[in-house]
Amino acid sequence: MAVQPPAWANAVTETGRPEPGPVPPAASRHDELHRPWRTRLPLLPALVFTVLLTQIPFVMNIFYSLTDWTIVPPLPRQFIGLDNYRALPDDQFFRDAARVTVVMTVSAVLLSLVLGTLLAVLLDRAFFGRGIARTLLITPFLIMPVVAGLVWKNQMLSSLYGVVNWVLERIGMEPIEFVSRYPLASIVVVLVWQWTPFMMLIMLAGLQSQPAEVLEAAKVDGATGFGTFRQLTMPHLRPYMELGTLLGTIYLIQVFDQVAVMTGGGPGSTNIPYFVYQRSIGGGWEFGKASAYSIVVVIASIIVATIALRVLSRLLKGEEIA
Amino acid sequence: MGGSSERGVGERRSTDVVVGIIAWLAALVFFFPVFWMVISSFKNEQDANTSPKLFFSPTLERYKDVTESTTGLLSFREAFTNSFWIVTVSTVVVLVLAIPAAYALAIRPVPKWRDVLFFFISTKFLPVVAAILPLWILARDFDLLNTRLVLMILYTGMNLPLAIWMLRSFFQEIPRELIEAAEIDGAGLKGQLASVILPIAVPGIAATALLCVIFAWNEYFYAVQLNPAGGSTIPIWVTTNISTRGNFIAKLSAASVLATLPVVLAGWLAQKRMIRGLAMGAIK
Numbered sequence: 001m002a003v004q005p006p007a008w009a010n011a012v013t014e015t016g017r018p019e020p021g022p023v024p025p026a027a028s029r030h031d032e033l034h035r036p037w038r039t040r041l042p043l044l045p046a047l048v049f050t051v052l053l054t055q056i057p058f059v060m061n062i063f064y065s066l067t068d069w070t071i072v073p074p075l076p077r078q079f080i081g082l083d084n085y086r087a088l089p090d091d092q093f094f095r096d097a098a099r100v101t102v103v104m105t106v107s108a109v110l111l112s113l114v115l116g117t118l119l120a121v122l123l124d125r126a127f128f129g130r131g132i133a134r135t136l137l138i139t140p141f142l143i144m145p146v147v148a149g150l151v152w153k154n155q156m157l158s159s160l161y162g163v164v165n166w167v168l169e170r171i172g173m174e175p176i177e178f179v180s181r182y183p184l185a186s187i188v189v190v191l192v193w194q195w196t197p198f199m200m201l202i203m204l205a206g207l208q209s210q211p212a213e214v215l216e217a218a219k220v221d222g223a224t225g226f227g228t229f230r231q232l233t234m235p236h237l238r239p240y241m242e243l244g245t246l247l248g249t250i251y252l253i254q255v256f257d258q259v260a261v262m263t264g265g266g267p268g269s270t271n272i273p274y275f276v277y278q279r280s281i282g283g284g285w286e287f288g289k290a291s292a293y294s295i296v297v298v299i300a301s302i303i304v305a306t307i308a309l310r311v312l313s314r315l316l317k318g319e320e321i322a
Numbered sequence: 323m324g325g326s327s328e329r330g331v332g333e334r335r336s337t338d339v340v341v342g343i344i345a346w347l348a349a350l351v352f353f354f355p356v357f358w359m360v361i362s363s364f365k366n367e368q369d370a371n372t373s374p375k376l377f378f379s380p381t382l383e384r385y386k387d388v389t390e391s392t393t394g395l396l397s398f399r400e401a402f403t404n405s406f407w408i409v410t411v412s413t414v415v416v417l418v419l420a421i422p423a424a425y426a427l428a429i430r431p432v433p434k435w436r437d438v439l440f441f442f443i444s445t446k447f448l449p450v451v452a453a454i455l456p457l458w459i460l461a462r463d464f465d466l467l468n469t470r471l472v473l474m475i476l477y478t479g480m481n482l483p484l485a486i487w488m489l490r491s492f493f494q495e496i497p498r499e500l501i502e503a504a505e506i507d508g509a510g511l512k513g514q515l516a517s518v519i520l521p522i523a524v525p526g527i528a529a530t531a532l533l534c535v536i537f538a539w540n541e542y543f544y545a546v547q548l549n550p551a552g553g554s555t556i557p558i559w560v561t562t563n564i565s566t567r568g569n570f571i572a573k574l575s576a577a578s579v580l581a582t583l584p585v586v587l588a589g590w591l592a593q594k595r596m597i598r599g600l601a602m603g604a605i606k
Contacts, residue, residue: 039432042422042511046482047438049419053479054445057456064455119348127342135590136353142589143356144540146557147578150564151359154571161571163358166374193352201596254450257542261561273451273543280455281547287455294452301447 058298064291071285084292094293096268097275100184104255104271108191109248113241115192116199121229123200124207141197145257152190153179153262179262183269190258195251199244206240207233249304272297356586362575370572384576388563398580401559408470408555409538412477416485416534417527419478421515424489429501429519439490442483450480454547461548468552476544481534488533492526493519529595532588539585556581 065084069077088094123134140148156164157178165175179186210233218228256273263269265278276297280290362370364380391397423442427435457476458467466472496519504518520527542557550558563577564570589596 039426039430041426043426043432043438046419046423046442046486050442050445050479050482053475054448054453057453057460058448060456060459061452119345122341122345122348125338125341125345127338127345129342129346133345133349135593136349138589138593139353139356139586142536142582142586144542144557144560144578144582144585146540146542146560147359147582148355150560150574151355151578154574155358155362156355161371161374163354163374193355197352250446256451257557260542260546273449276451277454277547281458290455294449294455297449298452301449301452304447 061291061294061298064287065295067288069286069288069291071287077288080288084289085296087289088292088296093270094272094275097270097272100269101253101271101273104184104188104191105249105253108188108195108252108255109245111188111192112195112199112248113244115196116201116244117203117237117241119196119200120203120207123204137200138197140194141201143194145194146261148190148194149187149258149261152186152193157186157189180266183263183266187255187258187262187269190262191252191255195248199248202240202244202247203237206237210236253301253304359575359578362572363579365572365575367569367572370575371569384572385580387573388577388580396554396559396562398559398577401554401556404470404553405539405555408473408477408553409535411470411474412481412538413531413534415474415478416481417531420482420485420489420530421520421527422511423486424493425511425515425519427486428490428493429496429514439487442486446483450543454544457544458547466548468549468554470553472548473541473545473553473555476548477534477538477541480541480544481537484537485530485534488530489523489526492523492530496522525595529592532592532596536585536589 066079066081067077068075068080068083119137123130123137127133143151154161156162159165159175159177162175162178164178169175176182214232215228218232223231254273255271256277259265259269259271259274265274270278272293276290276293278284279286279293284290358374361376363384364382365378366381366383369375369378389398391399426432427439432438461467461472500518500522501514504514509517540557541555545555545558546561549555560574560577560581563574565573
């Protein structure tokens with residue numbers, strides 16, 4: 001948990017060394033000089049790999065976004081400065097895609113967090129067959145997103161053979177072709193189905209890391225179950241909730257698979273990832289414009305990420321304060 | 323696990339029964355689509371394409387249909403082989419790169435290790451879609467489109483930050499004294515890894531590898547953009563079982579079961595480890 005010092009912090013306090021990590025007792029001046037490189041060396045392969053793979057495409061994208069490059073028609077590539085960016089706010093389709101992305105991400109993250117927390121509270125209690133119930137509950141998270149989208153579209157939500165509509169008919173309602181009438185909501189349902197187990201796992205870890213003595217003490221003092229939950233458990237769970245929100249947002253803002261197989265980017269369900277795909281290698285071939293779109297997405301993501309990383313930084317700092 | 327076993331007796335019993343019933347109902351609801359997919363895979367198309375029915379004469383014919391190879395079409399065998407190699411190689415490379423990196427962030431922290439860790443995590447915030455166009459162009463220029471190699475490289479990049487993040491937290495739990503003892507005995511990085519760190523961190527490494535396998539096995543976006551015609555993986559194969567003519571639900575279900583089975587089984591077997599890995603990797 002956040003409040004425990006890392007192992008090396010213990011080592012520092014016990015031996016009174018100022019620097020984390022022990023220096024071999026008989027280190028000569030020669031070794032001291034070379035130490036920075038010796039410590040950095042194990043990091044380098046991973047760092048170089050990540051820098052190459054993530055930063056080169058980004059720089060290429062910036063370059064493309066300043067050109068009018070299209071594959072069809074195959075005209076010569078010309079430098080046009082910021083024109084692609086100026087055209088952006090007027091592009092109705094881009095604005096729609098941005099709105100869909102926000103609605104999709106926010107609703108899926110919040111719903112799965114709430115459901116996941118509720119399920120975690122249930123699973124934290126002992127009951128018959130708890131292990132099996134947990135196994136069943138985590139399964140949606142393990143299902144391939146493409147398969148999840150297809151199963152829900154064809155077998156759950158379909159108006160002809162869908163189980164959900166079968167249930168609706170039994171209780172006297174008209175069948176609804178969910179995916180074509182409510183494309184965004186249908187996709188959110190699938191995302192929530194898959195991400196609730198993930199949130200549940202994180203919250204369960206949070207609940208089970210609560211010190212039993214504190215809960216016991218609260219009970220001795222006559223606290224009600226709900227009071228204990230609100231005043232002790234909720235604050236304890238906060239970092240876990242933040243973490244779930246953070247990880248969920250990173251993945252859900254990029255959803256592509258479910259959109260691709262459920263609606264193929266039909267009206268009202270094209271999020272920005274799918275939109276950029278449509279405009280570039282998915283058939284639009286407007287590489288200049290599509291690059292400008294994706295740069296905007298990167299900037300938006302950096303804003304979200306800065307906020308999120310601040311949260312993370314607090315978690316990491318917490319490690320050392322305690 | 324949960325504290326209930328230590329809590330009060332009698333009065334708790336009845337609430338625990340209620341909790342159990344609600345939890346079981348929720349579990350069945352969440353599992354139902356998977357159950358239905360499995361059921362449908364044993365139907366013939368007439369039984370699958372009708373008002374939902376639970377009783378029918380089960381058949382394995384759909385599994386035979388989807389695993390049969392037809393010339394010119396992506397076969398199950400081919401997609402499975404591609405997926406197997408791409409997932410295995412990328413996961414191994416991730417571990418080979420991430421283990422020393424996690425060492426340099428946790429056990430013998432480099433200066434500004436927090437910034438380095440942040441850099442790795444921040445790359446996960448870059449939208450995949452923003453990189454796909456340059457990656458496609460690079461892959462085309464290097465003749466890597468429709469090859470296994472391109473997905474091996476990309477999946478390594480995709481999972482590396484997560485792996486470093488998780489392994490760092492597992493490595494931090496290794497008692498310092500053990501590493502120092504190995505150091506005094508003159509063990510270098512390799513020696514320390516082999517004699518102390520890896521044996522202790524095996525559960526954590528297994529959890530990390532499992533998550534990498536899940537994400538790589540299920541990945542569809544890169545695969546469908548870069549490898550539609552060769553080196554295609556299982557998620558692409560699943561979508562080839564959708565037919566625009568005639569009924570396909572039973573066939574698609576059989577394909578879906580085959581596609582999801584390896585990861586679901588692995589996840590079930592390793593769930594406790596994975597919960598720990600997610601939670602610790604996350605918070606610690």
